Amino acid sequence: MLVLRDLQNQYTKFRLGYLWSLLEPLGMSLVLWLVFSVLLGDRALGLSPYLLFLSVAILPWWWFTKSVNASTKIFRRARGELAFSALPPQIWVMRTVLSTSVEFIFSLPVIVLAIVLTRDLPGIYILFFPVAILLQFLLLYGIGLLVSSLSVVIPDLARVVKIVVRAMFYLSPILYSITNIPQSLQSIAAINPLVGILGLYRIGWWPEEHTTVVSLVISLSVGAALFIAGIYTFHRLKSRILKEA
């Protein structure tokens, strides 16, 4: 119910409504494609076709940013609702993650468009795509619990999260491929849980790029650790969250 209201709020505000969830990442991909592929020419990062390479990673990235940034405000927005509703407070976190997920699913046609434009069909490994979606969903839920409950106690966290998210854009293989990083640094880069997930998104098109099993394991276990930390923190701070409501 809450998810529906969120989406409605989102889509009725602007005239183009739903189209914006297509246009926003599309525009972003186009700009980045222009800069990194057309303007920078031969010093190209990533793998070709670059437009597709970019959009496959940009969409999940968009989802990640939206969800994490929204997490900082969850309980501040839900104040009035938490005061009288006996539903478990996790629901508000789940709602935020779910509504951003729906937006992400809605924006998937951008990838289809990129496939059509570049005529590059994915291989059998595309089967990992849904797995990546599921993993990212769990990751976002864990981070959501962590960030939302902490930001009740530390309101300044919202600003910090913004900066961290911005930094992660450049630290994650979105503009570039994990293979652009020197071999020695690859396993350090893999501490970022997004590395593994983005690798799984891309594996359908570029199996040769695929992150080594080791770095995949590292990055997924960091993700799992975040998930557990999120649940733990949330339960520690639960009564405080309710008090602030």
Place this chain on the structure above:
Amino acid sequence: MGVIEFSHVSLTMPRTKRRQGSGRKHRLRRFAGETSRTMVPVLQDVSFTVNKGESVAIVSAKPLMRTSLIRLAAATLIPDSGSVTRTERVVPMIAIGRAMGPTFTIRQNTYLVGALLGMSPEELTEKLPSIIEFAELGSHLDRHLRGAPPGARQRLAWSIAMAVDADVYAIDQTLVVGGLEFRQKCWSAVDTLRENGATFLVSSDGAKQYRRFCDRGLYFDQGVLIADTTVPQALALAREARREPLGE
């Protein structure tokens, strides 16, 4: 065995202290750990039992205390120590209108708030006509709450809460708003429910109208349960406490 049992409940709530100093001074103080956010004790070792079919008035001068007590009873707040047990579902009737969105229609808001109170969509569909009728909003059902007549929000809040299938209602005084006519309708609805054996927990700062329908009064001062008596007596205590500081 009571419907709601408080045993040795203590609670502190965060409250913003008045800002001290301005600008940099204030910020420095916050930085030094003298935060403007402090925990104030709200309840101290409170124990009481509400029995089935009773109507209990919570008489206290502090609105924060009254609201917290209602939220504790309805399990939307966890006590710091002690425990609150309940055998039935408790409907907290506090500031429900805050959860409504002005850009949603009355119908949507009904479903939203109803769901938050734990009703299923099917249940709500079934009860929608009676809710709307009680709130006197029949002709505005598909209009935005923003454009609905004044008081619609409060009327709707009350009507939805009343529609929940529960035997225990915890009412905050501040929810009783709207025109005189509607208020009377609310109280007569409460009377009907009472006759059917529902239990009520009413928060009040000592208003007279509770005298006629509560049969027990709990008087609190500084978060401590002072007296568990009849309503007139609790109200008398509250009056006395109000008078005392003036007499100094």
